[in-house]
Amino acid sequence: xxxxxxxxxxxxxxxxxxxxxxxxxxxxxxxxxxxxxxxxxxxxxxxxxxxxxxxxxxxxxxxxxxxxxxxxxxxxxxxxxxxxxxxxxxxxxxxxxxxxxxxxxxxxxxxxxxxxxxxxxxxxxxxxxxxxxxxxxxxxxxxxxxxxxxxxxxx
Amino acid sequence: xxxxxxxxxxxxxxxxxxxxxxxxxxxxxxxxxxxxxxxxxxxxxxxxxxxxxxxxxxxxxxxxxxxxxxxxxxxxxxxxxxxxxxxxxxxxxxxxxxxxxxxxxxxxxxxxxxxxxxxxxxxxxxxxxxxxxxxxxxxxxxxxxxxxxxxxxxx
Numbered sequence: 391x392x393x394x395x396x397x398x399x400x401x402x403x404x405x406x407x408x409x410x411x412x413x414x415x416x417x418x419x420x421x422x423x424x425x426x427x428x429x430x431x432x433x434x435x436x437x438x439x440x441x442x443x444x445x446x447x448x449x450x451x452x453x454x455x456x457x458x459x460x461x462x463x464x465x466x467x468x469x470x471x472x473x474x475x476x477x478x479x480x481x482x483x484x485x486x487x488x489x490x491x492x493x494x495x496x497x498x499x500x501x502x503x504x505x506x507x508x509x510x511x512x513x514x515x516x517x518x519x520x521x522x523x524x525x526x527x528x529x530x531x532x533x534x535x536x537x538x539x540x541x542x543x544x545x
Numbered sequence: 546x547x548x549x550x551x552x553x554x555x556x557x558x559x560x561x562x563x564x565x566x567x568x569x570x571x572x573x574x575x576x577x578x579x580x581x582x583x584x585x586x587x588x589x590x591x592x593x594x595x596x597x598x599x600x601x602x603x604x605x606x607x608x609x610x611x612x613x614x615x616x617x618x619x620x621x622x623x624x625x626x627x628x629x630x631x632x633x634x635x636x637x638x639x640x641x642x643x644x645x646x647x648x649x650x651x652x653x654x655x656x657x658x659x660x661x662x663x664x665x666x667x668x669x670x671x672x673x674x675x676x677x678x679x680x681x682x683x684x685x686x687x688x689x690x691x692x693x694x695x696x697x698x699x700x
Contacts, residue, residue, distance in 0.1 A: 431655065432648035485637070486644040493587035493645030494652060500586065539694035 396533040398450070398473060399457030399464045406530050407451035413523035414443040414484075420516035424509035432490040433513065436520060439487035443480050443523060450476075465537060474538050477531035484527055488520035551688040553605070553628060554612030554619045561685050562606035568678035569598040569639075575671035579664035587645040588668065591675060594642035598635050598678060605631075620692060629693050632686035639682055643675035 395402040417440045427433040450473070457464045495513045550557040572595045582588040605628070612619045650668045 431651045482640070485640055489641040489644035490648030490651075493648035496586045496645075497649060497652070535690065536694055539691055 394533070394537075396529065397465070397537060398469070398534075399454055399462065401458065403530075403533075404451060404454040404458060406526055407447045407454055410447035410523055410526045410530070411444055411451060413519050413526065414440040414447065417516045417519035417523060418444070420512050420519060424512040424516075426509060427513070430494055432487070432494045433516075436487040436491045436516065439480075439483045440520060440523065443484055443527060446476055446480050447527070467538075470534060470538050474531070474534045477527060477534050481524060481527045481531045484520060484524040488517055488524055491517045491520065549688070549692075551684065552620070552692060553624070553689075554609055554617065556613065558685075558688075559606060559609040559613060561681055562602045562609055565602035565678055565681045565685070566599055566606060568674050568681065569595040569602065572671045572674035572678060573599070575667050575674060579667040579671075581664060582668070585649055587642070587649045588671075591642040591646045591671065594635075594638045595675060595678065598639055598682060601631055601635050602682070622693075625689060625693050629686070629689045632682060632689050636679060636682045636686045639675060639679040643672055643679055646672045646675065 394400075396406055397403055418437055421427050421433055421437055421440075424433075427437075453464065456462070491513070495510065495517055498510055498513070549555075551561055552558055573592055576582050576588060576592055576595075579588075582592075608619065611617070646668070650665065650672055653665055653668070
């Protein structure tokens with residue numbers, strides 16, 4: 391079960407990490423092109439959270455590529471423990487950031503607050519990408535937890 | 546490991562379920578006493594999500610009490626599978642609801658939107674209780690996933 395799809399060091403694992411990275415980067419890009427995003431704490435928090443995810447997923451994509459090229463199995467308990475903690479922290483932060491930004495975006499849509507209405511589609515795109523990014527990181531987090539709990543590790 | 550703290554049918558499991566139920570009920574109570582909560586989608590969503598959690602946690606608390614009184618072990622694969630799905634769905638919805646409401650509450654605090662400012666402490670109390678409730682349901686969800694993945698089940 392060492393090469394179960396999505397586990398570290400597999401091609402599907404690499405695809406998951408790269409998609410997390412791209413979706414989070416897309417979310418940041420869409421948010422920063424909006425003119426007034428910095429006025430809203432939730433949107434700044436979304437950028438910070440997606441920034442953390444880009445950094446984390448990029449590091450793990452790099453590690454996956456290294457493991458694939460060198461044909462190494464990187465399922466040792468310390469590494470998998472670190473992956474689990476990192477994935478769960480980033481997944482929780484991403485969901486919270488996406489949900490809080492979505493709350494604000496829905497408020498903008500419902501009530502005429504008279505600010506930044508031209509930016510609303512950019513906010514919506516950014517939030518959608520953040521939710522998609524959360525789905526991919528959550529998938530990774532569940533796979534990591536499964537490896538840790540079932541003991542598919544090299545001691 | 547059948548009586549690991551927090552597993553279904555244990556006293557700690559029952560305490561977790563009852564605290565989920567009470568925190569979610571407290572969150573709803575605090576929100577509905579605010580005069581204008583119904584104007585904001587995120588707050589209505591918080592009430593719906595906390596309502597679902599009260600219902601779910603109450604049902605599981607009842608099941609835990611039954612198992613404790615009758616001294617039955619309720620770790621069969623179908624039941625634990627159901628608990629995992631229910632716990633993960635309610636935990637995700639609770640976090641999303643608490644985060645989106647928190648986004649709105651922070652916006653109210655920062656910008657003078659001229660509406661319902663007397664209600665802000667009630668919103669904040671409701672959101673804090675919702676976050677605490679999420680911590681307890683997430684704990685239950687992790688324990689359930691651990692039972693499912695490690696195969697501590699009766700077939």
